[in-house]
Amino acid sequence: MTTRTQLAATRPRSSLSRLAVWCALWCVSSTIARAEEIQQDFRTFKSFVQSAPDRVLAYARVKPLDRSEELDRQALEAVEKINRYTHLTEMPPPIHWADGLGSCAHPEAGLLIDRQQLVQLRDAIPAEPFPVLLMFVIAHETSHMRQYKECGRGVLFDVNRTRELELQADILGAAVVMTVGLREGWESHQRGVTIPAERISGTTNFLPTLGRLIGHPAWEDRTAHPRWDQRMIGSIVGYMGAMQKIVGENFIGLTKDGKTEQAEAVLREFTDYDRRNPFMPRLDRESLAMERGFDWSARVARVMVQDGFFYAEEVRKHRARNSVPEP
Ligand SMILES: [Zn+2]
Numbered sequence: 001m002t003t004r005t006q007l008a009a010t011r012p013r014s015s016l017s018r019l020a021v022w023c024a025l026w027c028v029s030s031t032i033a034r035a036e037e038i039q040q041d042f043r044t045f046k047s048f049v050q051s052a053p054d055r056v057l058a059y060a061r062v063k064p065l066d067r068s069e070e071l072d073r074q075a076l077e078a079v080e081k082i083n084r085y086t087h088l089t090e091m092p093p094p095i096h097w098a099d100g101l102g103s104c105a106h107p108e109a110g111l112l113i114d115r116q117q118l119v120q121l122r123d124a125i126p127a128e129p130f131p132v133l134l135m136f137v138i139a140h141e142t143s144h145m146r147q148y149k150e151c152g153r154g155v156l157f158d159v160n161r162t163r164e165l166e167l168q169a170d171i172l173g174a175a176v177v178m179t180v181g182l183r184e185g186w187e188s189h190q191r192g193v194t195i196p197a198e199r200i201s202g203t204t205n206f207l208p209t210l211g212r213l214i215g216h217p218a219w220e221d222r223t224a225h226p227r228w229d230q231r232m233i234g235s236i237v238g239y240m241g242a243m244q245k246i247v248g249e250n251f252i253g254l255t256k257d258g259k260t261e262q263a264e265a266v267l268r269e270f271t272d273y274d275r276r277n278p279f280m281p282r283l284d285r286e287s288l289a290m291e292r293g294f295d296w297s298a299r300v301a302r303v304m305v306q307d308g309f310f311y312a313e314e315v316r317k318h319r320a321r322n323s324v325p326e327p
Pocket of ligand 1: 140141144166169
């Protein structure tokens with residue numbers, strides 16, 4: 001089982017490399033890992049993103065995926081499901097194995113996923129169903145593809161926004177896992193439907209574990225990744241928000257179908273959840289539209305990376321504003 005201590009024992013010498021080992025389980029800055037081995041062209045994240053896709057793929061010594069292999073099939077399936085249910089990208093992005101590089105995303109070359117990282121994660125979190133973990137990693141990187149499209153590739157060069165963008169990718173990653181699960185037939189007992197208990201405990205228990213595994217005080221550096229508690233809370237809010245969005249969409253569908261009574265019941269459920277939990281996606285009842293997942297996650301991430309952010313306090317203030325008594 002890989003532990004932080006073991007990871008520390010293997011960490012390379014340069015500070016960039018150390019940062020990457022500690023921080024970059026699925027992060028863009030992992031592309032600057034192993035600086036001593038990296039060609040001049042790829043010394044910085046900026047030069048990586050600005051490079052032509054064929055140069056990136058050649059450098060990363062990528063391997064194409066082969067659907068006859070089990071892991072490859074699971075990864076391709078994850079990419080397709082993410083596209084089918086969440087439309088983070090217009091088309092499913094290209095995906096390649098880039099072992100030892102650190103998982104990352106290039107605006108044209110697509111997703112570069114590091115199988116060594118996947119194995120480390122799988123071994124560290126054995127209770128977690130591996131396809132869920134895999135989907136989370138792929139969804140996180142696919143979120144970066146969406147960020148390139150929405151914000152331009154330049155936004156990722158702004159070191160003051162690194163934590164915010166990484167946290168948004170965590171929020172969206174978790175939201176995708178939940179959305180795919182719900183769309184494929186999981187159901188929530190709280191939200192009017194029933195999710196098999198083993199699926200829920202399997203997927204929700206791994207976020208705190210993951211957070212502890214990848215957490216390190218070096219992340220306090222404003223140019224690095226969010227703290228582990230921020231990533232953990234962000235992921236959990238991602239789960240909750242995805243569920244809330246589906247409830248809101250149910251309301252919209254029922255309203256459009258003229259099923260007023262059922263729609264009102266679902267709306268009460270939606271509103272009650274919203275009053276109790278901050279950072280949920282918004283429902284516009286006039287235009288019958290839910291807030292876009294990208295806008296919602298950006299809005300939430302922006303607040304969560306602020307100095308002094310404290311989730312429990314946000315919940316308390318939110319409930320006080322809505323006159324909801326604490327349990
Ligand atoms: Zn990332």
